[in-house]
Amino acid sequence: MEKGNLVLYKHNPAIVTAVADKIDIVLKGGKTKKVREKDIQLLHKGPTGNFEELKETEGQIEEGWELLIGEKPDLEELSSLIFGQYTPSTAWQAYLLLNRTIYFKGTVEEIIVCTPEEVEQASLAKKAKEEEQAQWQAFMERLKSRTTLPEDKTFFIDLENMAYKKSRNSRILTELGRAKTPENAHKTLLELGIWDYSINPWPNRYELSLKSSSAELSFFEDDERVDLTHLESFAIDDEGNTDPDDAISIDGDRIWIHIADAALLAPPDSDADLEASRRGANLYIPETTVSMLPPEATEKLGLGLHEISPAFSFGLTFDPEMNVDDITLVLSNVKVTRLTYSQADKMLDKGPLKDIYEVTSRYREKRISNGAVELSLPEAKIRADENNRVEIRPIPELESRKMVTDAMLMAGNAAALFAIRNEIPVPFATQPKPDFDKKPEPDPASQFASRKFMKRSRMSTVPEGHGGLGLDFYARATSPLRRYPDLIVLQQLRNHITGKPILNEDQVIERVALFESVSGTVVSAERKSNLHWKLVYLLQNPEWKGSAVYVGKKEKQAVFLIPDLAMEVLMPVKKDLPLNGTIEITPDLIDLANQEVIFKEIVEN
Structure with missing residues (x-):
């Protein structure tokens, strides 16, 4: 290298100003650097006085390319052929032809002349890009004047992906000078009329499927079942419920809680079980329900959907202090009558529901004496129909609802006790007692303030108390069609009473960890979706x-x-x-x- 040489440094021109152990160069703009010889590449020996000499020169690029097809020119030959001379200026211009035109590529040391096929392909790609850019500019002009066309739909995919949180960038928002956020993308889509209020982005933002499981259900020879069809059994749910998975009945001093036998069709490690573990729970949003198990499972196992329903039944008796005394677990056949809470509420003074109500009421008193906390805050059922009209119905506090709640808690308490006594690993639901100085008063402000004293519940294979429910031990077991931990409990209990292998503790812990990794997103998507449709309701009214x-x-x-x-x-x-x-x-x-x-x-x- 010599003083005055024109060299290439990090794809930029530089002039050598001195040569010693290291080489002094000056860059365009006046910045100087000391570099090693291997850090630079010679473009022209010069001498090069200043960067003003590197002026753009008109050359015969396409003609030169045609003459060089099949050749391996060096920079001097390329410069001389295209620009008619080899000077610092034309050397720099020749270098700029590499990888920036459709005719030449490579490096200073190895210049590659593109083949005619490569040039044709690149030419077509360049033309397509120019056409796409022209279409984009025309689209943006229509967008800004609010005169978009139906065929502009493909351009809005960019914006929709941002609104669904599938992309972190949006060309449209950039052009409009708006911050690139999912909320701004959503707002822009609404403003432009591309989306209407009925599009709920939240499940997509949480990467949740809006299609129910389609996993294959397991069908096998059923175990022997106890005939409990002589009992009057009742599945009591909200109006419009489509997945009845629990029912209650009574036989003398024994109360029965019947659960849809989901483990029959989704045993451990089956396709349906594995898919349910990945989903964690049903997704309940106002416009639809997305099932963790295939809908066929509910069609076959939903209690009261057929004249006779297969069930997993808890038969429980209690001592005088309302502690669970005897626990009988059986596979059963039951005959179930479906009721709404409002219908059941009118039947609590007669027949089997009167007797069940009396037992569950005493059980509730026992729980409350053990410190159970009953917070009463407003709840509502939200539904968006096929025309996206929203209905919001406040959920009334009915005694029948309390009765069913306590019956299900009985079953959960019994499931935990049975698992402990028989050393069956299950996910226990535990919660420390709340930090109340005294129990909250029933007024709304006191109930609202009490929420902050409630501690989070958790799942563990180590049995501990559930302070919020006032129970010594508890395992969620009554919703196996729609909640994965309940399915785990049912699988374990079912396999135990039928003599089949059960999961070990590590396997249960692994399944619980998988559930906890997804359950938060399901809850968040439901909460955000509910708020979305509440706001739509206000916009509609x-x-x-x-x-x-x-x-x-x-x-x-x-x-x-x-x-x-x-x-x-x-x-x-x-x-x-x-x-x-x-x-x-x-x-x-x-x-x-x-x-x-x-x-x-x-x-x-």
Whole structure:
């Protein structure tokens, strides 16, 4: 290397200013560096005075390429043939032809002349790119003038992927100068009329499938079943329920809790079981239900869907203190009558439901004496029909609902006790007792404030108490068609009583860990989806008015509960409003994409 040489340094031109142990170079812009000889490549010996000499020169590129087809030229030959001379300026221009045109590629040391086939292919690709860019610019002009065409749909995939959180980039948002967030993408799609309010992005954002399991169910010779069809059994659910997986009956002093025998069709490690483990639970959102087991499982096993239903039945008796005394577990056939909670509530003063109600009420008293916490906060059932009209129905506090809840807790308590006594590994549900100085009062503000004292429940193969339920031991077992831990418990108990191998503790722990890795996303997607459709309901009913109850403060604002919507909202503090005081409100601003709603108080003149 010599002073004045034009060299290439990191794809940029540089001029050698001195040569010693290291080589001094100056870059365009005046920055100097000391480099090793292997860090640079010679373009022209020069001398090169300054970078102003490297002016763009017109050359015969295509003609030169045609003459060089099949050759292996060096930089000097390439420069001379295309630009008619070899100077620092033309050497630099020749280098710029490499990998930046369709005719030449390679490096300074090895220049490759593209074949005619490669040039033709590259030419077509370049033309297609130019056409695509022209189409894009025309689309953006239509977009900004709100005159998009039906055929523009493909351009919006970019925006939809961002709204669904499948992409971190959006060309459209960049062009519009908007922040690249899923919320902005959603908002833009709504503004442009590409999406309407009925599109709920949340399951997709949490990467949850909107198709129910299609795994193959296991069919095998059934074990012998006990005939319990002589008992009047009742499956009691919310109106519109489509997956009845529990029922109750009574026979003298023995109460029976019947559970859909899901382990019959989804035994451990079957295709259906493995798919259910990956899903964790049914996804319940207002517009649909996505099942962790194939819908065929519910069709075959749902209690009361056929005249006779196969079940896994818990037969329980209690001592005078309402502790579970005798536990009988059997595979059974049952005859089930389906009722809504409202229907059952009217039957609690007569027949079998009266007797069941009396037993579950005593059991509830026992739990409460053990410290069980019963928080009563607004709940609502939300449904979006096939026309995307939203219905919100507050869930009333009915005695029949309490009866069913306690019957299911009996079964969960019995499942845990039976597993402990027989050394069967199952996922126990545990929860420390809440840090209450005293039990919460029944008013909304007290109930709301008590939530912060409740500790999180967890699952473990080590049996411990469940303080929130007031139970010594508890294992969720009554919803095996829709919740994976319940299916695990049922599989373990079923295999034990039928003499089949059970899972060991490590296998149960592995399954619990898999469930916990996905269950949070299912819960979050359901919560976000419910809020989405509540806001859609308010958009569909802009004149909505309702009551809001003042229950506390948060972030210097007042917290209100809206019972009719089962919503918690923040509003400005009203100094003259006591806790549990109510105001009448109506929506003032609804931002569906950001899941925000601002209510205003209705002030009478």
